[in-house]
Amino acid sequence: MKLMGDYHTHTVDSDGKSTLEENVVSAVNKGIKQLALTDHSFSHMAHGITREVYNKQTEKINELKIKYPNLEILHGVESNLMSLEGDIDVKPEERNNFQIVVVGYHYTYKPLSLKNFFNFWLPSVLHISTKKRVMKNTMAYINAMNKNQVDILAHLNYGIKVDPVKIAEVAKEKEVYIELNAKHLGFSDKQLKKMVETGVKFVIDSDAHRSKNIAKNNRAFAVIERLNIPHSQIANLNDFPKFKNYNKDKNY
Ligand SMILES: [Zn+2]
Ligand SMILES: [Zn+2]
Structure with missing residues (x-):
């Protein structure tokens, strides 16, 4: 059971404690082949990066790709889910700047409007x-x-709180991966078994905020073993996921 990549990691540019390069070095040392750098995105009130910092990261990552040729580095963000209508803080027209878009809900997102404050922000908080x-x-x-x-x-x-089985049904159809997060694994065994039955694919992610935690996720490995989740349904075990936003041959 070999973990091939880690697709959710943070740096000092959001609320992480390590630099881009420290994350990269850790990934190389752990022997994974792909690493995504995904800081909190633009509407995160406490720690979101700005578009300017994001562009600076892109430049730095292009240098790191040359310095560490054996690791495939993907650059993207952990975008905020911001409304009942499914708005996120990566605009469709800027999609080409992102090699990977991870979407997560954080109560620290900046409300979009008064209506949004009352119908999503506040009930969530x-x-x-x-x-x-x-x-x-x-x-x-x-x-x-x-x-x-x-x-x-x-x-x-x-x-x-969500119904993860319903989300898994749609994720399967839309070819979206569901994360088995190292810190927040919010599924009961019963839910997880039903999610597996939908045929959806999962990724094991560290959500590391320190470089030493890259590629670490004991919880996911334990639950995969305990519930006997087929390894073929874990996209980054012995194989690489296929991300819609990622085109290897394109210059970002
Ligand atoms: Zn998050
Ligand atoms: Zn995160």
């Missing part, structure tokens, strides 16, 4: 989890997949 709200949150992720070119859904059930 208050952890309202009535059946009706869970359904609305579930639809928010489904709308996000329909509206945007999403590669990975990060840490489902973290921050807002």
Whole structure:
């Protein structure tokens, strides 16, 4: 069972503690073949990077690609899910700047409007989890997949409660990966078994905020073993995922 890549990592440019290069060096030392650098994106009030910093990262990453030729480096963001309608903070017209788009909900996203504050931001912060709200949150992720070119859904059930099985059904259809996050693995065994039955594919991600944690995810490995999840359904075990936003031959 060999982990080939880690597709969700942070640096000092958002709330991580390590630099781009420290993450890269750690990935090389751990023996993985692909690493995505995905800092919190633009609408994250506390730690989101600016577009200017993002562009600077691109330049630095192009240097790192030459310095560390044995590691394939992907540059993208952890974009914020920001509305019931599925808005995220990567605009469709700037999609070409991203090799990977991870989408996650964080209560620190900047509300889009007064309406958005009351119908999504506030109920989420208050952890309202009535059946009706869970359904609305579930639809928010489904709308996000329909509206945007999403590669990975990060840490489902973290921050807002959803029906992960319903999301998995759509993710399977849209070829979006569902993350098994090292810190926030928010599925019951029963849910996870049902998600596996949909045929959806998962990725194991560290969500590392320190370089030493790159490629580390004991929780995911334990649950895969315990529930006997077929390795063929884990896209970065012994193989590489196919990300919609990533074109190896293109210059970013
Ligand atoms: Zn996150
Ligand atoms: Zn993260």
